[in-house]
Amino acid sequence: MFVPKSIVCFREGFTREQVMRDLIAGVVVGIVALPLALAFAIASGVPPERGLYTAIVAGFIISALGGSRVQIGGPTGAFVVIVYGIVTKFGYDGLVICTVLAGAILIVLGLARMGALLKFIPYPVITGFTSGIAVIIFSSQVKDFLGLKMGTVPPDFMEKWVAYGDNLQTLSVPTALVAFGSLLILLVWPRISRMVPAPFVAMIAATAAVAIFHLPVETIGSRFGAVPSMLPAPHLPNIPWSHLRDFISPALTIALLAAIESLLSAVVADGMIGTRHKSNAELVAQGVANIVSPLFGGIPATGAIARTATNIRSGGRTPLAGMTHAVTLLLILIFLGRWAAMVPLAALAAILVVVAYHMSEWRSFAGLLRAPRSDLVVLLLTFVLTIFVDLTIAVQVGIVISSLLFMRRMADVTNIEGVATELDDDDEDPDEITRVRKKRRIVGGHEIPPGVEIYEVNGPFFFGAADKLKDVMREIAKPPKVFILRMRNVPVIDATGIHALEQMAKKSRAQGTAFILTEVRQQPLRAMVRARKLDALGGREHLAKTLELALERAAHILASS
Secondary structure (H helix, E strand, C coil): CCCCHHHHHHHHCCCHHHHHHHHHHHHHHHHHHHHHHHHHHHHCCCCCHHHHHHHHHHHHHHHHHCCCCCCCEECCHHHHHHHHHHHHHHHHHHHHHHHHHHHHHHHHHHHCCCCCHHHHCCHHHHHHHHHHHHHHHHHHCHHHHHCCCCCCCCCCHHHHHHHHHHCHHHCCHHHHHHHHHHHHHHHHHHHHCCCCCHHHHHHHHHHHHHHHHCCCCCEHHHHHCCCCCCCCCCCCCCCCHHHHHHHHHHHHHHHHHHHHHHHHHHHHHHHHHCCCCCHHHHHHHHHHHHHHHHHHCCCCCEECHHHHHHHHHCCCCCHHHHHHHHHHHHHHHHHHHHHHHHCEHHHHHHHHHHHHHHHHCHHHHHHHCCCCHHHHHHHHHHHHHHHHCCHHHHHHHHHHHHHHHHHHHHHHHCEEEECCEEECCCCECCCCCCECCCCEEEECCEEECCCEEEEEEECCECCCCCHHHHCHHHHCCCCCCEEEEEEEECCCECHHHHHHHHHHHHHHHHCCCEEEEECCCHHHHHHHHHCCCCCCCCCHHHEECCHHHHHHHHHHHHHHC
């Protein structure tokens, strides 16, 4: 279950041709990841080299230990908002603590085999917070894209745009030209060639233009200084144990985002190459990566859908490609790191604008606007909370509201109704095809004697539907001698459902009515036995395997009364 795909591929063996394809794909993805790693780090409020550290360390670990053959790990746009908020509030050391805690949570989720459960997070929640993150990323890049001369950009969304409007007159024409030129390359270059990634071409072209024409454009070096040429030594910050609980909520958010993003990426990859990933092994690998990465100066990491797709299109089919991508970035850091200081921030802002556009999933968002009203509410609520309040709150509220709406829909599906059919002189019994001479009640080919009522529960009998049983006795004008409840269409029952049956049995005894359960399926019966409620429901003599046996029991009760 937890054997990494790298070990599986090693056991299967590598052909020379596949090794070459994986190596080439790894180099290509490394080139793609370079500008993205720099851009995501800067947008997250940390120095650009921390994005490279993350792509190198976490990227290698995720490929080496993960449950997907082609997953590429590293910093992603999904983390930009939460990382920026953590860094602003707790500093980088606080981010390290949150990321390590998130890694531990991911490992626990994987070992507890929770990978499959994370797939049940509603699609409107995922689309809502992803689109919200895209809007926030875009809004955070306006200053660098236009070269506005202003102080620190306000964190609040509305205040941010008000500040942009107040400082629009400080727009830098050279910076805007570099940004729009980079954006043009990002849009046009894929139509010319896909061999060399468009973000890399845009970054190189913008850097060359600024250097050749001596444009007064802010660069990585002018804002952050020189970029180191080696990974830092591992370092663990002092953990403030007295305030550790302050880091739990953001750590849970990081873990949740990492799990969702990585498993979504793995599912997309499976669809592209026809394989099947190991979700629990993937969570464990993500956990290890997020524990180790911040120790080397990194930030949170997860599976990156765009880079994974690039890996597949470039021929990568085994984890060797992902490990090569990490080694490629390490070599770039060692031998070309000092040149990274010359990269203009406007070019990275243009790259992030394109990333935000693709993250927005506007087609999916627009499609969900025509979805059922409950899904639309969840989508818009998550989207608005992500932008105007907080990503953590948005995800939590979105999941809770989705769960409540789901339970309401399930409760609506479950119904409890009488099942007897009344026949008179003008009717025929559809089962026996015999003419009747007087009015009588039939169910399943069996005649119901006077004093007996039969009702049937259809659907899951859980706390959302348990109240419906309380209304049943109110529908009956006079308490019957025997009340039979059919449960053949009840696949599952919970504690509240069992409690409702217990209350029904007590009320029936108080009214002098015999309460009989019939055709109880395996899960509900097992749940009643485990809860030790059979005696409260009347004992096994008040359980009937079939409706025919229940009616025989009812006839015996009527005869002895």
